[in-house]
Each structure stands twice: as structure tokens, then as C-alpha cells.
Amino acid sequence: MSDERRTDNESAVAQLIAVYLLGSATLLIGAALFASVVAGGRPAAMLGILVALPGIIALIFVAGTVTRHGSPATVDPGPRLWWAVVVALCGAAGLGGGAWVTVVLDMEYGDLVPWILAAGLPYTLVAALFVGRWTRVGALIAIVALTGGAGYLVDQRAEQDKADSDHARVMAMLTVPLDLIWTTDVPGYRRTAPPVTASTSYEPADQGTVKYWREKDVVLTVSHTSVQSTDCGPDPLPAPAAPPNEPPPPQPRPEEITCQTRGDSLRYRRGPAAHEYIRTIGDTVVRAGAGTVVDGALLEQAVRAARPMTLDELEIELFHR
Numbered sequence: 001m002s003d004e005r006r007t008d009n010e011s012a013v014a015q016l017i018a019v020y021l022l023g024s025a026t027l028l029i030g031a032a033l034f035a036s037v038v039a040g041g042r043p044a045a046m047l048g049i050l051v052a053l054p055g056i057i058a059l060i061f062v063a064g065t066v067t068r069h070g071s072p073a074t075v076d077p078g079p080r081l082w083w084a085v086v087v088a089l090c091g092a093a094g095l096g097g098g099a100w101v102t103v104v105l106d107m108e109y110g111d112l113v114p115w116i117l118a119a120g121l122p123y124t125l126v127a128a129l130f131v132g133r134w135t136r137v138g139a140l141i142a143i144v145a146l147t148g149g150a151g152y153l154v155d156q157r158a159e160q161d162k163a164d165s166d167h168a169r170v171m172a173m174l175t176v177p178l179d180l181i182w183t184t185d186v187p188g189y190r191r192t193a194p195p196v197t198a199s200t201s202y203e204p205a206d207q208g209t210v211k212y213w214r215e216k217d218v219v220l221t222v223s224h225t226s227v228q229s230t231d232c233g234p235d236p237l238p239a240p241a242a243p244p245n246e247p248p249p250p251q252p253r254p255e256e257i258t259c260q261t262r263g264d265s266l267r268y269r270r271g272p273a274a275h276e277y278i279r280t281i282g283d284t285v286v287r288a289g290a291g292t293v294v295d296g297a298l299l300e301q302a303v304r305a306a307r308p309m310t311l312d313e314l315e316i317e318l319f320h321r
Contacts, residue, residue, distance in 0.1 A: 019127040027116050064083055091124075104154050
């Protein structure tokens, strides 16, 4: 009994090895058929599939015949044929699923040898389901683990592709580089429009506090233009909105503008009709300005609270997600 059992075990191992080798060879056949499709020979590829599939079934049947004592399913010719069909079809389906995963994950194939070695695994796992109880359990665990792992990777890639697509949509909507898109918190104010430019306006949330449209608007402007000269230019002061039926105030002359240092990176700039706080962070200059009707302390708070926006924040802001 022990000699017969040992022989069965040896046949089982030989059977799995034979199926593995035949399964690995199918990758070369698949690669040749794929090359035929790429070259425009689709009818020839379809004919190749019709010929190759019965041929693979026949070879697996022969392998099962030689190692017929390796599995209860291969002892008799009738069940052995169905065993060969199931192993061939399910193995090919597993190989196709694996190929699809590599395409989804955009994997580079490089050397063909590792892929040939991996191609026999689906066929071997299917054949292992017929060998014995514990072999079947191990094969099921491997199939579930591989399928679950592949599904997880595909889901992760899909989420990453969606995020990349959304980020690309955001970048396409910006009129300036991302590092010039900033936001801030102004107490009692709200942003008037999504930030897609280097200049963003904020208006009082309670419009009952203003006498006319844009009277108290705060403008946040970001640039890489360094602060120059005694009037803290060259960027002009924000032009405050004029009352209805009145022309806007003229841009002040340099001698009408004062600029004071309020710390290492902070300056206060004032003209006849507008004023602003300027904050320098590295090579980035952030300005928060408004008409003189707006308190300077509010502008200082706005420029200190200013920060760059992230792509995720812009996605929420622009697409309301």
C-alpha cells in the first residue's frame, strides 16, 4: 500500500510538472497570435486560436494519460478528457486574466523568461484542484489570494488613474502655475469665484454692510516678482471699485505711495485710495489689498493666513465634490 501511495504521489507531482510546462509554453503561442493580430493578420490569429486550443487540450490529455495515477480524474479516459478540457480552458482564462491585469497596471514586460515561467501557474493550480484534498485546499487558497490581490491592485490603479485624470482636469483649468494658486481666510468674507488665477477676490458674506458692489472687496494676489523700490512695486496697488456713475480712482503716482516694513517678511503699502499688506515667502510675494474703507488689520490677517492650495482642494472647489 505504501509503495502504491508513493507511486501515486510521484505521478501527481509529475502530472503537475507536465501541466506546468505545457501551460508555460502557451505563452509563446499567445505571443505569436498577438503579434499576428498587431501585424493585421486577425483572420490568421483566429484560425491559430481554433487550432491551438484543441492542440493544447490534446497535449494536456496526453500528459494526463502518462501520469494517469496522479489524480482520480485522470485514471479513466472519459473523465481524463474532461479534465484536460477544464484544465486547458480554465488555465487559459487565468492566463488571459493575468495578462489583462498586467495591461491595466501598465507593467513593463522586459525579459520574456519570467513571464513564461509564470504562465504555467494558472494551469497548474487548476490541475491541482483534482489531485487530492489538501492539494485542492492549497490550490484554492492560492487562487483566492492571487485573484484577490490582482483585484486589489486593479482597484488601486483605477483610483489612481481617476485621481490623475481629475488632477489633469484641474491643471487644465488653471491660467497660471499651481504654485501661484493660493487661498486665505478673511473673517466675515467669502471667495467670489474658484481660484484659477494668481489673483482672487473676497467679498463680505453680509452684503448688507456694503454701500455698492465690490466696495469692500479684498484681493489676494500672488507672484514671483520681488518687491522693489521705496514704493514696494512694481505691482500696482489694487484699484478699489468706484461708486455707481463715478469713474474709478486713478492709479497713484509713486510719490503718493508709502511703504513700511512691518517685520522681516511683512510690509504695509498705502496710497490715496487703496492699501495692502505684502508678505514675502522665499521667492513668492503675496499681497492682500483693498480700498482704504477696509481695515488694515483685516488685510494683515488675510496675508498672514494665505497659503498655497493643493490639487485635492482645487478639485473639491472646482468640481464641488
